[in-house]
Amino acid sequence: MLAYDSMGLIVQMVRKSEQMLKYIPQEIESKWQQRWAQDRLYEVNENDTRPKWYELTMFPYTSGDLHIGHWYAMAPSDVHARFKRMKGYNVLHPMGFDAFGLPAENAAISRGIHPFTWTMDNVERMRSQLKSIGAIYDWRREVITCLPDYYKWTQWFFLKLYEAGLAYRGKAPVNWCPKCQTVLANEQVMGEGLCERCDSAVIRKELEQWFFRITAYAEELLDFSHIQWPERIKTMQKNWIGKSQGVEIAFGLEDGLAEGAGSSQQEFRVFTTRPDTIYGVTFAVFAPEHPLVEQFTTAEHKDEVMHYVDRARHQSDIERTAMGRDKSGVFTGSYAINKLNGERIPIWIADYVLMSYGTGAVMAVPAHDERDFEFAKRFNIPIKVVIAPPDWSGKELSEAYVEPGLMVNSGQFDGLPSEQGMEAIADFITEKGYGGRQTTYRLRDWLISRQRYWGAPIPVVYCDRCGLVPVPAEELPVLLPEDAEFRPTGESPLKYCETFVNTTCPKCKNAARRETDTMDTFLCSSWYFLRYSSADYKDAPFDGTKLKYWLPVDQYTGGAEHATMHLLYARFFIKALRDLGIVDFDEPFTRLFNQGIIVTEGKKMSKSRGRVINPDEYVAELGADAVRAYLMFVGPWDQGGEWDDRGLNGIARWLNRIWFLVLRAYTEDEPKETEIKNLRHTTHKTIKRVSEDLEKFRFNTMIAALMELTNYLGKVHEEGSVTSSDFGEAIDTLLLLLAPTAPHFTEELWTRSGHPYSIHNQPFPEWDEGLVAEEEFTLVIQVNGKLRDRVTVPVTITEEEARELALSRERIKTYLKNGECSRIIYVPRRLVNIIIA
């Protein structure tokens, strides 16, 4: 036995030598990354006996540097993919770049760099940053959407959809900046309806553009029964598609008022979800841009109406529909006839009616619609109650009554509850031939035209003789000209690029002009996940055999901000391809998980506010593994989290403790059976927790479980209370459980502790339910629902024993003195609650 003093000295010396053993990530991370790449450890192929698992992360836009938000998306999904890999799946987890789009063009305009150069420089930088994550990306499959090898097929898909009648040209009002000569996305229109680039007033302009007929799939897109997606996202898509059922009904136009062009129309149609209120119609309203407006406006109102229409056209959608705005409108001088009661009602135009929804005209029922009520009040139009509110005395309403009720003032339908009235009137209208039941969607067709350079050119030619001619597939790709000029005006460079515009007609070989619009980048991202299956395939967008093997995507992860755009477009695209016989599945992404956003100082990171965390310096200092683990620890992945360097230090300390634990010699000191049993129990419980957490993306609690195991093993190490082999087994388990999270760190420790390379080819540990099972539990004893005592008891305890034990406890007895025990509640494996009156 050593004396205490010298014992202390030895401990000191050991501690000192440990410091020399310190975990230095810089020495191991690049080493293993190189080794894995050299050994093609993560390259995957189709000839594999394991079941396939396609785990996809939304590819990043090539905006510049990768920031911590990218890591927050990439690292946890890689952990999940690695977990699946260790669980015995043949895992495809690819990476690529969404490379077309506005920012590249803006950089070109403001800094004189060609968009291609700007984008590819960003790709280079982002790729090397991505490599530092230590993910299992199979880089042979990289996809970059702005390369001709890729966009050739984007164009090919366009042609396919065109042939199928799913792509068409049409006019659509858009946000148009007269100065920039470009269409603006809603988000590019600033508050007052000004262009974000040049501050000019944005107007609404009718432009001839290309559309995809996504509305043809509206009904099928509402069916989520074959995919496992978050409720949140499904609800958002449902609301976005906005199905509503009602009736379309014709109103007559009063004769003799129309003056305009020859064949004047005798009626018009409106859509309503409330046919039960049709007797309460006191006016009709048309959208200002409705084509009939000109026809039925009377001479004396012409000036006023034209003025209003013109004003509406100069307002953006945003401005026009801004909340809290007073209703505006003008009377046209014409009247319509309500066919059900023969009443004559004035026709107005107002900008609260949208041309893009329903028929562009509404029957207004001020008594039972808030907007119509407001409008009627403003212009002194009668308000006629046809659905009686409860306890209605026949008085005027102070606000619209929109709830169901009994029908009044409705002719033969009086007395019917409004729900029945809807059906009765719908039937009546159908019988009389006035109209019929109709389903309407809020969803509009997908506008894919962009008046910009940096996108895939729409492969179409306009010929004076042959008209619109699609470019034959063999002539693809229609290449973007390299020599386009970027003028600060923001005008579409293609329009002014003679060498691009001037071409020959594929049909008649005479001079013709190319379409100068390019395609929305959401098109590129609607099929990139197909390309990963065979990224270098030359004869088609993908190799059919490989596609069949990998697709659909088993697990997709990405931000919830894509709920109604990318995720909906991709679903549509796949359904369209399926109907064209190009793919044989219905949905692109079987499972979906949305991660939250990582914030600093409680706010979203934004480049403009200088609040962006760059991961590089943290990776350089503490290692990618620490950053990976930290990002998963900050909070539930779907809720995002707060970036705090101090928390990152905590993770680094934890990894250090594991480092010592594994490499420091273990000495047995009288191993005890109970301790060995306890060790196995704890280890297996952790395997279970970690496996279940990983499966469900609950990364934060998974890390906590591993920390607990580490702390426990630390104690065991100090006490030497189990055999060396038992301890070694537990350490191996810890490393295996940690391997998906900290791939470099665990590979180093795995090989250092004498195991053959590579830990990542090891199966994930399995737990033994028998070892997980508890032998004891803490029985809680409550009196009147308040915790008063607890005892550790065997799980085999019977109710009778538990009751007796509870009542026999000294502490409980003191409570029993104060009153009669009226009842005892026993919850197995939990508690005894004694009720004292």
Added chain:
RNA sequence: GCCGAGGUGGCGGAACCGGUAGACGCGAGGGACUUAAAAUCCCUUGGGUGUUUAGCCCGUGCGGGUUCGAGUCCCGCCCUCGGCACCA
């Protein structure tokens, strides 16, 4: 306004199906080691009270309710974040 998510210590967050609130980590305080600092290790850490290793009271945004028992369920509010915006 509507839809969705959320509100728990000084902070990030745990808590299965209604059953021990605060796991795990950060931060803070104290101690050990050190000439010193860093690093590391140990102890304490929701608030109050107390005879200070017992015990008791309060406590999960606010107000009610259901229940033997509520962070969890119900009703009514308040606040934060994300999305959508006159959809007939």
